[in-house]
Every structure is written in structure tokens, then in C-alpha cells.
Amino acid sequence: MNRIYLDHNATTPADPEVVRAMLPYFSEKYGNASSIHFFGQQARNAVEEVRDSVARLIGAQYEEIYFTGGGTESDNLAVKGVCQAAKGKGNHIITSGIEHSAVLNTCRFLEGKGFEVTYLPVDEYGRVNPDDVRKAVRKTTVLITVMHANNEVGTIQPVAELGKIAQERDIPFHTDAVQSFGKLSVNAEKMNADLISVSGHKIHGPKGIGCIYIRKGIRIEPLMHGGHHEREKRAGTENVPGIIGLGKAAGLAAAKREEESLRLTGLREKLWNGIREKIPHVLLNGHPEERLPTTLNVSFRYIEGESIILNLDMEGVAASTGSACTSGSVEPSHVLSAMGVSPSLAQSSVRFSLGRYNTEEEMDRVLALLPGIVEKLRKMSPLYKGNK
Numbered sequence: 001m002n003r004i005y006l007d008h009n010a011t012t013p014a015d016p017e018v019v020r021a022m023l024p025y026f027s028e029k030y031g032n033a034s035s036i037h038f039f040g041q042q043a044r045n046a047v048e049e050v051r052d053s054v055a056r057l058i059g060a061q062y063e064e065i066y067f068t069g070g071g072t073e074s075d076n077l078a079v080k081g082v083c084q085a086a087k088g089k090g091n092h093i094i095t096s097g098i099e100h101s102a103v104l105n106t107c108r109f110l111e112g113k114g115f116e117v118t119y120l121p122v123d124e125y126g127r128v129n130p131d132d133v134r135k136a137v138r139k140t141t142v143l144i145t146v147m148h149a150n151n152e153v154g155t156i157q158p159v160a161e162l163g164k165i166a167q168e169r170d171i172p173f174h175t176d177a178v179q180s181f182g183k184l185s186v187n188a189e190k191m192n193a194d195l196i197s198v199s200g201h202k203i204h205g206p207k208g209i210g211c212i213y214i215r216k217g218i219r220i221e222p223l224m225h226g227g228h229h230e231r232e233k234r235a236g237t238e239n240v241p242g243i244i245g246l247g248k249a250a251g252l253a254a255a256k257r258e259e260e261s262l263r264l265t266g267l268r269e270k271l272w273n274g275i276r277e278k279i280p281h282v283l284l285n286g287h288p289e290e291r292l293p294t295t296l297n298v299s300f301r302y303i304e305g306e307s308i309i310l311n312l313d314m315e316g317v318a319a320s321t322g323s324a325c326t327s328g329s330v331e332p333s334h335v336l337s338a339m340g341v342s343p344s345l346a347q348s349s350v351r352f353s354l355g356r357y358n359t360e361e362e363m364d365r366v367l368a369l370l371p372g373i374v375e376k377l378r379k380m381s382p383l384y385k386g387n388k
Helices: 015-024 038-057 071-086 101-111 130-136 157-170 241-279 305-314 334-338 345-349 362-378
Strands: 065-068 094-098 116-120 141-145 174-178 194-200 210-214 282-283 295-302 351-353
Touching: 015 241, 065 071, 065 345, 071 141, 071 194, 071 210, 094 101, 094 194, 101 116, 130 157, 130 194, 130 295, 141 157, 141 210, 157 174, 157 345, 241 282, 241 295, 241 362, 295 305, 295 362, 305 351, 334 345
Parallel strands: 094 116, 094 141, 141 174, 174 194
Antiparallel strands: 065 210, 194 210, 282 295, 295 351
16 A cells, blocks of 8 residues: 555655765764863764754754754743743743644743733734734733744744844744744744744754744743753753754755645645545634644534544554644644634544645545545534534
């Protein structure tokens, strides 16, 4: 069976060029990047080359890039780190109700430590209103954190405007760019961002590696304590193979970004147009235009999205019902709920997320399989029988 993978927002297969770039750093160039001998300095030079290349990709200086264990760690470092460093100045955080759990659960943790959090509403497309941010700012606000693009519905936020609001009020602004980096333009200056989170495995790089941009002058407390690694912001021996892989993946994504954006948008629209032509009672979730080229989230009325996922999987097609980090939850998607989608429609949603190796032929195959699956499930649904 030739399987089709449409869950790239969860993770991506490592590009062969990335794997080749990493391999020497497991067994040939294996030095600890903190050692001062030849082997260590060989690793250190490679790490610093990646730091510089990633910095240039996002319009930063190389000393503003810090390597982490992934997007979740980067988000935690941004939110906890800035807030802990601001003790005595304030205790208020502004975020949105549709953030990734790495931000939301970190904010909830800080609520238990005496911080106050404003969870901004979003409109029906999942967009934050900048006026709501302005109104939410207090004298005690120490951080504004709003993601660049949503992992479930793909909606792109007006981060440059949000960052400007924060900048005018001298409040650090963090954006989680885990889903957008490599797919959209991510530029620290243009986005008015003080902190940006990035992950390797979302851009055909390895798992277990990420980085965070921290603008010079931003005060931040480290999460871990130990050695002097990453200029004392992130203790622990550097994951040199992972860093090399992140650098290679980021470079490949940047080189192909505009071309891939057009190609994937075409595949996404082909899939969506085919679904709404062949299947009645479907709803697009997310902004129709301001959306990641990779992401299509659809609600199929009267049936559960999980049932569709399982039936697709039996036919060799992998998709999801939302974020991989909330997989297994019986609750409706917090993103769709925040957008005003009813619980039944939220439970009927399926996320198709595309990547580098998807083809038109694969979209044709999905469109050949999906109508029959939906029809079969609806025939078993008492909700559908009562609403024909």
C-alpha cells in the first residue's frame, strides 16, 4: 500500500539532505562543543555557523539565537523566563485563547504562582483583534505572547501590529513561530518581535531541536541551571547533530519557501474544492485567505472527525483531528471552541496538513476515497438521518 501523509503540522519527515549533513556529527566530528581541544572546536565552529545562518534568516544577530530542545522548550523559556525576570515589576500576561498548549499550559502554571493572565478572544476565523490587545494592557503587563500562525486551522495573526503595540508600551512581545517558520516570512524586525520560538521537526529537520530568538536587552531567567552553555540561557551539552540538522533544514526551507508556498497552496485548494464539490454539509475552519499554505481544517457535519481519521488510515491516508499535542483528549478543540464553532462541529473536524513530498496524484486519491467514507459514516449517524 502506498501511504499518503497529510499530517505535516504534527511532524515532517527529515529531508535526506538534512540526514546527510547530520551523520558526520554522530561518529566523526563528535566533540563536545564546549571543549577547547580540536574535536571540541570543530563542533563549536559548526554550531556557530548554524547560529549565524539562522540569525540571518530571521533578520537577527547571531548572539540573539539560542538553541533549545524544541518548540515547547522555546515557548517555556520565553514565557516563564521573561515573567520570572520581571518579578517586582508586574505580574500580568496577555495571550490568546488559541495558543499551542506549550504557551497556554505555561500561562496556567504561572497563574498558580501569582501571575494574572488575559486570554484574548478571537473572531470566527481565529484572528486576534489588535484593539483587544490595546485594551488588555495594564501597568503590570510584563509579556504579550501571540502565535504567528495557528497549528490547527492555519490562521495567520497580525503579529507586526501586535508587536508594535507592545513596543510602544515597552512590553516584551513573544510569538510562537513553530508552524510558520520556513513557510512564511519570519523576520524579527518586521514582526516587531522580542522573542521568537522555532522548531526543527516542523520543517523537515530532526526532532528534539529548536531555537529561540531573544532580542538584545530582554531580561530572561533560564529554565535550567548547570554549565555556561548558550551564554548561560540554556544549560546542557549542545545537541550538535540536531543543531546541524536544524541549520540545514532551515536553509532548504528558506531557499524553496516562495516556490513551495505556491505549490502547496495549489494542492490545498485542489483538496478543498474537491471536498466541497463532492461532499455536502462541510465547513472550512480558519481564515479563507490569511492561512498557512499547508493547512486545511474541515468540519464534516453529523459525524465524528476521529471516525474519518480511522477510516482514512485503513486506506493508507494519515490526517488528524487537530494538534498532535492534544491527541487523546475527549474535549472539543480549544481552538475551534474559541472561534465559536459548536461542540458537535468541532468534534467533526479533520485537519489535512501538507508538506514537501505531497503531490496532485495524492490529492486525487484522497478525493476518491473521502466521499465514500463520509457517506458510509453518515448512514450510521442518527444525527444525519434526522437532518437530511
